[in-house]
Amino acid sequence: MARPAYRFNTRPGRVFDVINVVILVAVGVIALIPFLYVLAGSFATEAEIATRPFFIWPETWSLRAYDAILTSPAFLRALVTTILVTAVGTAVQLLLTASMAYPLSKQNLPGRRLILSLVVFTMVFSGGMIPTFLVVKDLGLLNSYWALVLPMAINPFSLIIIKNFFQQLPNELEESAMIDGANEMRTLWSVILPLSKPVLATFALFYAVGIWNDFMSPLLYLTDNSMWTLQMFLRQVTSATDLSVLEDTPGEVPPAEGIKFAVIIVATLPILLFYPFLQKHFAKGMLIGSVKG
Structure with missing residues (x-):
């Protein structure tokens, strides 16, 4: 019927x-x-x-706030630092996550169930702020940009989704690569990763946004003001009254409130501009690999 x-x-x-x-x-x-x-x-x-307590269209337009922050050595240093940390951190996190997800996608991997159980365990229980800080300190990573990347290098949720995506790829692709003489690393780099662009692009966006907006890690691990990221600079500007963090910006002193608004916009804009390039992969990457266990 x-x-x-x-x-x-x-x-x-x-x-x-x-x-x-x-x-x-x-x-x-x-x-x-x-x-x-x-x-x-x-x-x-x-x-x-x-x-004016609220408005969405200024009566008099002024670029003094942007001129102040874009000529501030402290702001430019924090912006460049954040861009580099975000780029390197995203690449490292994707590389480590994919490198761990690929062997875990193999059903015949010895100890696979135990490793997956430990991964799931970390999604429910974590060491917390103080134990993580002690580990970072004992590893000598304080006042190091690696302290902003390595503690969260592999996200368990991302690992499981990428692993499931790898499991859905046809085994014949890997067998063909093996026949052509490719080893496991060559197969991963030349066959698996090019076919995984949707899921990798999706989690690249997640990783990049997480690192860009990360405030707690710089606050905990960086004590040198010259190593501040953009979020630390933003916190200092929005909580300061004399704006001394701008390091004697040349020219007339700009409006204090305008500088706070301008820094927020500049800190938000790069992520908004980055998203459209990955939008075509975003929805597909979130759905693929989330069904099979």
Whole structure:
């Protein structure tokens, strides 16, 4: 007996779609309004910020705040540091995660169940802040940029998803590579990873956003002000009253509130610009590898 054809273009279905769209648009607008306020405040004058409690379009446009931070040696140093740490950290995390996920995707790996059990165990229980700090200290990583990368080099959730993705790839691909004389590392690099671009791009975005926005790791492991990342600089600027962190920015002293807004925008903008390049892989990468165990 043939299954009945389901009709989605019904009146209740259309009402649900309209309500769904209205709710999603409202939530999107609510989430966007604070960002627009910060963006407008970064281009406004000090007097307008002080007199207008809320606005999304400044009456008088000013670039003094951006001129101040973009000519500040401390800000430029923190920006370059964050970019390099994010790039290196993302590459290291993807490399280590894929290198561990590939052998775990093999059913005949000795001790595979025990290793996977330990991975799942770390998703539920962790050492916590103080034990992690003691480990980083004993390894001599304090005041080192590696302290921002290595403690979270392999994320258990990402590892399991990437492992499941590798398991779904046809075994014939690896067998063909082996016949051609490729070893395991060559097979991983030349066959498996090129076919895994959606899932790798997705977790590259996750890793990059996590490292870029990481505040606790620099706060715990970096005591040298010259090694500050952008989040530490942002914290210092938003909590300071004299803006001495700008290191004697040349020119007239810019509006204090405008500088805070401008730093927030500059700290947020790179991730927003980075996302569209990975958007085509994002939805596919989140679904692939999340079904089979």
